[in-house]
Amino acid sequence: MSQINRLAHGGRIDRSKPLHFTFNGQAMRGYAGDTLASALIANGVRLVGRSFKYHRPRGIMAAGAEEANALVQLESGRRTLANQQATRIELYEGLSATSINCWPGPNFDLMAVNSWFHRLMPAGFYYKTFMWPAAAWKYYEHFIRRAAGLGVSPKLPDPDQYDQMNVHCDVLVVGGGAAGLAAALAAGRTGARVILADEQAELGGQLLGEQAEINGKPASHWLAAGESELAGLADVTVLKRTTVFGYYDHNFAGMLETRTAKLPNGGATTRQRLWHVRAKRVVIAAGALERPLIFSDNDRPGVMLAGAVRTYLNRYGVRAGSNAVVFTNNDDAYRTAIALKDAGVKGVCVIDTRLAPHGELPTQALQAGIAVIDNSTITGVTGKRRVQSVEVMTLNADASGVIGPARTFPCDLVATSGGWNPVIHLHSHAGGKATFDEARGLFIAADTLQASACIGAANGEFQLNDCLKDGFRAGRDAAAKAGFKKASRRKLPTAAVVDEAPARIIWALPTTKPIGQRGKHFLDLQHDVTVADVQLAAREGYRSVEHTKRYTTLGMATDQGKTGNIPGMAVLAQALGVANPGDVGTTTFRPPYTPVTLGAFAGRNVGPLADPVRMTPMHHWHELAGCKWEDVGQWKRPWYYPKDGESMADAVNRECLAARNAVALLDASTLGKIDIQGPDAAEFLNRIYTNAWSGLAIGRCRYGLMLKEDGMVFDDGVTTRLGENHFLMTTTTGNAAAVLGWLEEWLQTEWPELKVYCNSVTEAWATLTLCGPNARHLLAEFTDDMDLSADAFPFMSMQEGTVGDIPARVFRISFTGESSFEVNVPASYGLALWTQLFNAGEKYGLTPYGTEAMHVLRAEKGYIIVGQETDGTVIPQDLGMQWILSKKKDFLGRRSFARPDSARGDRKQLVGLLTGDPDMVLEEGAQIVAENRNNPPIPMIGHVTSSYYSANLGRSIALALVSSGRDRVGDTVYIPMPGKVISAEVTTPVFIDPQGERLHG
């Protein structure tokens, strides 16, 4: 296809760099600097896709982020992207795009049958139907769902990476058009740190599509000079292809930078970068978006925004049609008419809703020989797949209808302008309000909660000269408020002021029949929402903008209502008889301004970096030993160490037997360790723990239970007195940070008078737990300065000495009920000691064991695990741990025991369970009932908290919380599972060595 609509010269494209691309399989050509949209227009493509609901043919209507129609599926396979706006795709060599939401193609689309039934499908029709018979809904829904969606989600993994960056600046300028560039220059010259972000590939904003002059020269000269000056300022950062998508509290902004716009295959860099910006001041110079005039069948391919038509001519050197009608309510669109005429487009005429337009631009147009048909409107458009002609009639006195006769203008392009809306989205994101300017029909930013200002077109200033002035003033002002007051003496640039007459606001233009009865007046082109739909919503009582938006889906498409929302709101106001559209509810814009990929939000927190993996000093030994891992918080803990061919049960049984019959070694380095020092340390522990600490001898250890103020168990662990005023507390792995936080909270906020310091030493020590009858023998080989005998080194005591020549603290504490030595060495020696123990340990049957065996072993002893036997609803009494509750002092949570529910007789209590079948291992989490049946509902009396096969006992064991459980010891209870009921006897929760002989041995 040749570029039939490419002008012979002009535009900012690089004609020396032709590019090849395909659209729906057809080979086409464009130039560097084109967008896909400009290249499609150049190649004469009109029909790009189909609309969401009625599958009506649609073309390109805009030139930027406001495009509602021209969505394509970009590329295929690994790099396919859905719903991409052709207007925002920079053309690159080899680009391939296809139409979406149509099958087999945009020219003939089977789903277009929908439009035959359009009268049965007004706004919200689905709420009123598909209800009978009730059971049939799921079939209807199946059909509805199949019609869902526009483009197709990628199905293959993403080959690209995404990046994030945090920056701080004095002034963030959003938008690099005339006002934004001026603001960045003014702020940059003061020495302030400035970021200028613009969504396009080049700075200039709307200027890029205009023939404007600054200081009497083409605006491009000023743009180039400004950009080069900014590049020379050390603390000014200019980011192109970067959209400020969201504005949050305390002047925080999110920006999305596209880094591989012209590199379909990614390359070394990341595809997109999401910037977190914390700015002292934000200058919003985001420009304005043109809104279309809303007339009958205004969705036909070839109906475009007048500003976009001008942009295609001036920036891309393409004409969007060969025979054009301009339809406007304001002077600005006359620029388009003149530009079209200059470009050799035939039959250019202007339909103006105003009576006798007389401003400078209409006058110029008339002088250029352009016909102006005033006080008129388009009443109909012919041509389904492209505009063929428009019908024009004169407006009646109050513009509520038309008066004949109708004139027909053949054309293939209708350039329409209903005026421009300031882009106040960001202002609104961060809680800013807006007021409606009735005369101009637009929202203006009002009160802001942030240190920000909207300027230029984003503040309703549409004269270039005003934008420049506003920009320099705002940039200076923002810098000054951020503390940079250096004055600049440079002369400010100026542009000619063009006198523009007021627009005539008519939101929905009449046709020969009432609206909705001849053609369709589209407000939301992507979602096919019409004026009649909004009027219906109003008629049915959906009176607020929010109701109407939701009922009709107005503004909820991927273009986020950039062109349709304001006219829609105005139409609603008219339908409700409300004079000021601002009174039907304010619009709240929500981030993002334009859609942002999930990948960019995720940044590099994906794959292996999704969350830190915490590793103990012995981690890589475990890995080489082939352990299976258990995730505990961010830690990886060895779960079990299967040997070749072993099942999990085999491995765990072997590890458990070794721990009770030989010796086994556990990496317990993940346990939390807190160093507590100070003259009030013992008193502090008295308050934090349920038991008493003042009398604990130096070198002795004690088990402690910590509660929250509601009396529920929070954490447990062993604490050792290292000195008169010095304790070492251990916590559970998962709660290490929470417990330190808890201690600090009480010390700092409630008991600042206590002289106590807490420091985490979790990471300072590697903890190697030797467990089993041979533990002492093995350890004895490694130490000559500690007496390991039971008398000299009794259970619940600690000694300092050396193990394998490494300084160590050794604790005789046990979580398995077995004679056990917990050896703590400086973390960087952990691996060495661990390895040495294994070098020497074979003769003792040394076996590494993981968390699963640890759990089995402790369950054999009835030791609880916080978070497994407890769930935030368990008080110590439920666990049979009254013995640990001091009666002589207050402690956190104690008062809650006196509440009626804590004193209840039928609370769930910790018990053991022995299944009738000794090989039957109950499922952890299984529910327990009193009756032998399996037909729900059945009242539940408790649940299984822990359940294992115990190799030491040769049978299964379980721990459970059961209502009045201690009274049920000896009773049979039932565990109904899908398809079977298991019976079990309630026992005490200690299965091995109830006297603790092994422990002390």
Add this chain to the structure above:
Amino acid sequence: MAEVEKPVKKYSLFSLARNALSFHQNWEKAWRSPEPKKHYNAIIIGGGGHGLATAYYLAKEHGLTNIAVIEKGWLGGGNTGRNTTIIRSNYLWDESAAIYDKALQLYEGLSQDLNYNIMLSQRGVLNLAHNLHDVRELKRRVHAIRLNGIDSEYLSPAQIKEMIPIIDISPSIRYPVMGASLQRRGGVARHDAVAWGFARAADARGVDIIQQCEVTGILREGGRVTGVETTRGTIHAPKVGIVTAGHTSVLAAMAGIRLPITSYPLQAMVTEPVKPILNSVVMSNAVHCYVSQSDKGELVLGAGIDGYNSYTQRGSLHIVEEQLAAVCMLFPIFSRLRIMRKWGGIVDTCPDASPIISKTPVEGLYINGGWGTGGFKATPGSGWAFAHTMARDEPHALNAPYALDRFTSGALIAEHGAAAVAH
């Protein structure tokens, strides 16, 4: 009791066709916009789903029709219109299972009951487990739910993959999928339609829905409520129900009542629409990810709550980033889809993550709030039970456990009771 039955223009295929002939000019209003009267038999403060459902069931089940729903903004404009539309009743505790399943049962017939298609889509809700602790807790729930007579299954990773081919169940991902609970009756419903359906049906039974009317004070005399002060004048009533999710504390404070409630921002978002790719609701508490695909093709995603009190309906970006990283971990192909819109709601949370549906120390004043993130799925059940409580001045068995005095007795319904993982 004499019910005041207004003639209802029923929605039907016939009415749709007939109205199509007249270019839809003759549809009746879905609800009136009446001026407030001076006196009602009962006032509901809050025109969200729960308030409207309360009004509907007060009229339908208890014959109380001289009642008003007072809404400061637009009906359904609060959390009803801001949630991720998930409906399920897979709760651990008996008390929760009872009221949430009552709600689900009502949902199952709601389109017909209200003559308004709420587009209930029972496509199944999966809750994922990512570590051994999750697995244990999830199985505990699955069994409890089943024994409460509610449908509930446990799925292995392979079964999950079969249902959701695009999920990554590889054991090498940072938090692998180790299992899931499945409630097949769970799903989603069109959230706005629930509010609108209740509003239309309540209006049809004579309930005055008064929008754009803010309550500024709660009138009391001798320990009992007598009405409310509003921006549109004083309105008297012997019974007042506060159903103002997000603002429960603010309204209760007007009556001198302090609550165990904290209000947090909660964010949700939708992506651009794509052709159907995810046919179930997937939730993961461990990594904070809630995702389903709407009938329009958008992915609807929910995040965890922000960590501080706020009424701004704006959350912080990092919460969204964490949640979307989790989505990308579970569904790597979604990294290229784009978030189209995100927004915030305000959720009232109680310390036990269960609501308050209760009488108060002020006679005639009732509170229904503190639903946290779980309000939408409970809407009809909540309204049904609260209507009973207001009409009879005593709780129904369904909501008796949700009394305010549980915080004094300690009988909490600790749905988030599970403590942190600890070994």
Add this chain to the structure above:
Amino acid sequence: MVKPFLRQSPLAHLHLEARRPLGDGLPEAGIHVAERPHRSQIAVRGQATDPAFLQGIEKALGISLPTEACTASGKPGDLQVLWMGPDEWLVVGGPDNAALIISKLTTALVDLQVALVDVSESRTVIELSGKQARVVLDKGCSIDLHPRSFGPGQVVNTLLGRGHVLLHQTDHEPASGSSAYDIYVHRSYAEYLWSWIEDAAREYGLAMRS
């Protein structure tokens, strides 16, 4: 005596010093990185308002206690004191010095209510330097590290990526824009942090420094 060869830093198994630079085709590496393991680190707690405490520290260490938030005293590579909080400091010295430093401090601070904890083993140090060092940190750290706000001698506890770090800027050359940082990271997070840096630095070129 302890055999030093038994000692294993958290990143030792990665043999960073033997790794090839990352970033093909870049003329020079924007970032240089090395692990500086086994630094002596002592957590010191005490009251900055107590003159005896300040004098005791100065007497024991020969350098003053930094009382201004987020600053360090002393000289990089030598004995330093890093501010950690209003009543918390980290004394940092060369390898295997901790016992000596603690004994000096104990003597000088006798009778004062202080706490001294040897946490040398808790953290390792990743040294990051180069022209792009700051930019790499910006990818995961919300602190304003621009020379106007942050410079040599400043130290912050903060987040880098998803992990907690103690970040100490040790050098800045305005002419080249090159900066140097000591990143103190808890040893269990060290490998995560290394992987994070490797990933974030790739586009600027990453060379190992011995």
Add this chain to the structure above:
Amino acid sequence: MLLIPCPYCGEREETEFHHGGEAHIERPQDPDALSDAEWANYIFMRTNPKGLFHERWVHAAGCRRWFNMARNTATNAIIGTYKIGEKPPKGAR
């Protein structure tokens, strides 16, 4: 995204902090002297105002210090932060 002025470290991102709920709730001196309702009031009942709110935060990833903050919950505007034991700043009482 709040920017929180830690009274010790200066302005830092919200991500470095944890919220600690309502400030100025004192633990009763003698819990046994309290009725169940008074005890419940201490552990559970909270003011949750729309507007000026006094709350506790801890600079968890920074200096680990707790402090108080006065913030408007309707706008998230921070009126000021102050150390534990200090009175709220002027304009935030």
